Amino acid sequence: MASLSLTTIILLLSIVLAEFNYSLSSQVHVVYMGKATKSGNDAGIDDDTLYHDHQMLASVHDGSLEKARASHIYTYQGGFRGFAAKLTKEQASILAAMPGVISVLPNLKRKLHTTHSWDFMGLHTNEGTEVPGYSTKDQENVIIGFIDTGIWPESPSFHDEGMSPVPSRWNGSCQVGDPSSNFTCNKKIIGARYYLSGYEAEEQKQKNYQVVEGEDADTDVIIKSKSPRDTMGHGTHITSTAAGRYVKNMSYKGLGIGGGRGGAQMARIAVYKACWEMGCYDADLLAAFDDAIKDGVDIISVSLGPDPPQDDYFKDPISIGSFHALTKGILVISSAGNAGGYGMATNIAPWLLTVAAGSTDRDFASAVVLGDGTKILGDSLTRYNMSSSISTISASEANAAYFTPSQSSFCLDSSLNETKAKGKILVCRHSESSSDTRMEKSEIVKRAGASGMILIDETEYRVATPFVLPASSVNREVGDKIMSYLNTTRSPKSIILPARTIMGSLAAPRVSAFSSRGPNSLTPDILKPDVAAPGLNILAAWSPAKDKCMQFNVLSGTSMACPHVTGIAALVKAVYPTWSPSAIKSAIMTTATILDKKGNNVITDPEGTPANPFDFGSGFIDPTRILNPGLIFDSSPLNYKSFLCSIGYDNHSLQIITGGSSECIKPIPRTSDLNYASITVPNLKGSYRVTRTVTNVGDPWSVYQVSVDAPKGVNVTVSPKVLAFQSYGSSKSFTVYFRAVDPNLQDYVFGSVLWRGNKNMVRVPLVVKMQ
Structure with a gap:
């Protein structure tokens, strides 16, 4: 063979180096394009949609369809439209400017943010799952989707003994992955999928970069189980907390021994494994949301989130996925984060139910x-x-x-x-x-x-x-x-x-020191977090792959608080299957308590000061009252479209995100006009008014009288003072008027509006700051 000339060698080396430098400079990006125009199907991606994505990618790859296909990672078309691909910053910028593109997101990594806890809240730990006075036997019709690290299906928390056949409306599948994983579904775990492309692309890039720098690094991405099987424990823990079956002898090495179960032990479980050893990447998270919406889940639980401060709603995968879930009637429940400080809460979109963490006794x-x-x-x-x-x-x-x-x-x-x-x-x-x-x-x-x-x-x-x-x-x-x-x-x-194990040594519940607080860093008119739930030292199922011979473990974090609310939401959905996500969210918020088990104000760790709405939103969830809220604050997808207009989205963007021909009404609504079960006025100057509408879900003939606990330095009046209902499902509005009495107050002040009926109390927190 003739030897290569020096010029040829240099040319070949330059080509190789150019390709290598491209691989280092490129990163997976998510191209978000709003509402899906077609429905996805389990058999695969629609050919026309895939062709369209490849054509868009080819336009930034010098017209090469081959390079476009090689860069493509995912196409999203079940719950929303978009795709994920390997792109340089320059290519991402070009795509961001194309018609129909809402945003282009770099593939960022997100962090993963109980025998006794249910007893503590009043749902006693036994083989039943009933709320006193209400039948929740229809839990088997409720399907909860968990986006996390997967599940350990052999755990005793997930047996299907005595469960009826899988609901016929279920569209999902059981993706077992590697045969060696021996993963199986049953009538409890009815669906399982895993998402690896976004993770592998980023982690492989990191490994390769280390080799270039001269480190002796393994160029293979370490994946313990290419399947929905949980090798980390986190997903198994949160899933059993929300929906685990009754286990007679649960303990951590003899600590906390007793019977344990999830909040909705007969609800179905669908697993979407998008989190791996090194974290959860946006491209995979959005693929999980896309499938969960398509599969037909009723509730999605997400115990993870971004680092604070959070980016714009439609540059954040959880906000994007949960918005499109809401339009399909799916409630998404998320953790507030573990950064601890005020203004550090994440997952703060108003269509999410955001959960803070606290203690049990x-x-x-x-x-x-x-x-x-x-x-x-x-x-x-x-x-x-x-x-x-x-x-x-x-x-x-x-x-x-x-x-x-x-x-x-x-x-x-x-x-x-x-x-x-x-x-x-x-x-x-x-x-x-x-x-x-x-x-x-x-x-x-x-x-x-x-x-x-x-x-x-x-x-x-x-x-x-x-x-x-x-x-x-x-x-x-x-x-x-x-x-x-x-x-x-x-x-x-x-x-x-x-x-x-020590019981009752401290006041309980308390807001945990690690739990991230409000105010909402993006939209201060919306209170976040929404509620608090047990998240400190929670005992639940575990993955033996993480710790051999260990079936149960104790974990802390808002990750553990989130599934407590998920379980409660499933109970509400079982009793009221036609309620909207906002109705379920309202019932959880307005029945929450601000008192501990001894009747004193809930306090915060570590200071021991009285908790305020930035610590725990409307308060700690109270399962004993949840199914009889009396009144609810309901909101439709149309109301959330108006909210988007109020924060600056124009008609064009609104139409791409929501589909159809939606337009912002004139005058543009105020952010505070969203019919939320809390009221925040972050810039009070002189006077201001906020109107809310409540729907009667209690006795047909119901009368409610108002009482006000006004924030310091603010005069608050409510009109009318009495709400009289004559039928179930009827709605009435009331207006809350605020007037600054002490304009020198520099910090937020807190109060509440309380509607008292013969059988119910409906509490709405007030949060005010002078301009």
């Missing part, structure tokens, strides 16, 4: 006994036994070379001197800025040769952690007492006792 605690006899309770899931008290020092005293005592006090990786740490209990610190998790700190301490750890958790999240050695987590105040003991004692010692 059960804690998992490990006692620390100091050498002077002082006994301190800290949070832990650790069951290790220590035989006697041992020497206890601050981790700052065990600093390794090149680390300051301050750095080693946080027990950073490699920061501990093994000689100094060996055999001792180390007192470490954990803060919001810590690079290591609580669990990782225990692993670092164990590797250093220590025998135990007391963790001063400055975040004060009260999260029980399964530490890898005897350990207990305490708050800052208790931590200060421990440090005082260490600093004033010649040879300080302590012993850490095994964790145990």
